[in-house]
Amino acid sequence: MQKPRIEAFLLYLAPNMKTRIYPTLLSLLICYGSFAQQADHKKKKKSDIPKYTIENWFNGKKSATCLTFDDWSSGHGPIVVNNLIERKCPATFFVTQNNNGLGGGYVQMQKAAQHGLEIGNHTLSHPDLTKLTSDDLKKEVSGTQASLSKETNSEVSTLAYPYGPYNDQVIEEVKKHHIAARGVIDINHFPYEFATSEQDYFKLNTVGVNEDFTSEKFGTIIRKANIEGGMLTLIFHSVYNDKVDDHSYAAITEQRLNQLLDTLDSYKKETWVTTMANAVKYHREAHCAKLKTITNNAMEWTLNLTDTLSNNKIYNQPLTINLKVPNGKKYIAISQRGEPLPFSFNDKKNLISFNVVPDGGIIRITKAREKGMKKK
Ligand SMILES: [Zn+2]
The missing domain is CATH 3.20.20.370 (Glycoside hydrolase/deacetylase)
Known part of the structure; x- marks a missing residue:
């Protein structure tokens, strides 16, 4: 319904400019599209970075x-x-x-x-x-x-x-x-x-x-x-x-x-x-390491800790991370590159703390099954 009316309106305005106005409208639409995509990308980027701190020294000493x-x-x-x-x-x-x-x-x-x-x-x-x-x-x-x-x-x-x-x-x-x-x-x-x-x-x-x-x-x-x-x-x-x-x-x-x-x-x-x-x-690692979320769903949260030090054979000292987690959630296991890791959970501050190696592989946090969740 809308389209013929706009078309008629445009033709009414400038009957012989139809060929010029259409490309302009098209490019405006493309422009809006890429802007929206960019905004969406920015939003996504922001949520990729979880709330966390790296302790100054190992285990918060x-x-x-x-x-x-x-x-x-x-x-x-x-x-x-x-x-x-x-x-x-x-x-x-x-x-x-x-x-x-x-x-x-x-x-x-x-x-x-x-x-x-x-x-x-x-x-x-x-x-x-x-x-x-x-x-x-x-x-x-x-x-x-x-x-x-x-x-x-x-x-x-x-x-x-x-x-x-x-x-x-x-x-x-x-x-x-x-x-x-x-x-x-x-x-x-x-x-x-x-x-x-x-x-x-x-x-x-x-x-x-x-x-x-x-x-x-x-x-x-x-x-x-x-x-x-x-x-x-x-x-x-x-x-x-x-x-x-x-x-x-x-x-x-x-x-x-x-x-x-x-x-x-x-x-x-x-x-x-x-x-x-x-x-x-x-x-050195603590001064340049960054934590990012890769995926986060009801069952599992995966993250990656990277640093800018190129020699990963030398720079393999685990860093102590405090990760902010949503209120009320329960976590049952943490691993890096498949290796189970000890962790502690502070339910007052909603923080989980664990030690992981920068550039040492994917960090997996397994969440507890919630009530009403379907069993596989
Ligand atoms: Zn000496």
């Missing part, structure tokens, strides 16, 4: 604490590795490869790596890296990274600068095969935003430990890191007991080591005790 042991001196294999394994306490050993004849050598390093302790690079011969030719720099940094990874059958991805100094040339070489590096400068502030560029992860600072470093002092520093929310890295050197002589540098007794580990145990609910590599991975 307030800070990260990394114990690092430098040089691989004679007490590291027999005393430190065994104590840490017994306590299930993660830590990083920065190994000077020429010391592989000490403290059980590669056998103890392999054992450490198998138990989740990190083997890091502290070069081949412990030189001041800023004083080397480029060939020697390559050998000490990249050469040792490759060789230590092979000998310890582990992923060597962090480095500690011998004596501490570095410059741009040194960082360029370290960056080729490492994700972070630590110096020896003592700090007493631990802000969460300790790295604002990739370069900053190669300038990490620390807190030095010697026999005067008491449990009280350690406790004060951990509490400070918890308040400021950053990464606390400690350097240990020699550790000795009645049987093992190790006095190369800043030596502490096995008893002192255990006192400090007891102190750390008492703060484990608040600080994430981890390796230097894992703390750096978490920090």
Whole structure:
């Protein structure tokens, strides 16, 4: 009914313009169509992004604490590795490869790596890296990274600068095969935003430990890191007991080591005790990861967590996600790439929390069957 009337009206207005007006109307219609489609697309895009937060540190801990042991001196294999394994306490050993004849050598390093302790690079011969030719720099940094990874059958991805100094040339070489590096400068502030560029992860600072470093002092520093929310890295050197002589540098007794580990145990609910590599991975991933909904229906919600870090073999540290869910819904399982994951549900805040790897595959959240829903 409508169409002939419009046609008649148009013909009445301009009988010989029919051929011109029709294309104009058509293009207006096309224009409106694509606009509507665009608006629809925008709306869809917006609902693709769920409400969520990524915790600053793993499992919502307030800070990260990394114990690092430098040089691989004679007490590291027999005393430190065994104590840490017994306590299930993660830590990083920065190994000077020429010391592989000490403290059980590669056998103890392999054992450490198998138990989740990190083997890091502290070069081949412990030189001041800023004083080397480029060939020697390559050998000490990249050469040792490759060789230590092979000998310890582990992923060597962090480095500690011998004596501490570095410059741009040194960082360029370290960056080729490492994700972070630590110096020896003592700090007493631990802000969460300790790295604002990739370069900053190669300038990490620390807190030095010697026999005067008491449990009280350690406790004060951990509490400070918890308040400021950053990464606390400690350097240990020699550790000795009645049987093992190790006095190369800043030596502490096995008893002192255990006192400090007891102190750390008492703060484990608040600080994430981890390796230097894992703390750096978490920090970098958390700064660029994004969660998106793929599908969401009555039975299942699928999502994808991606980050902008290209090396997914290295950047595989799970991130802790808090996902906002609709009121009253019940959830029975979460998995990533088919692997079931533990999760917690806060029904007061309507949040489910779980740990997933960025670029680690589809996340599936299975919903509980609701009353009145048809059984298959
Ligand atoms: Zn050293």
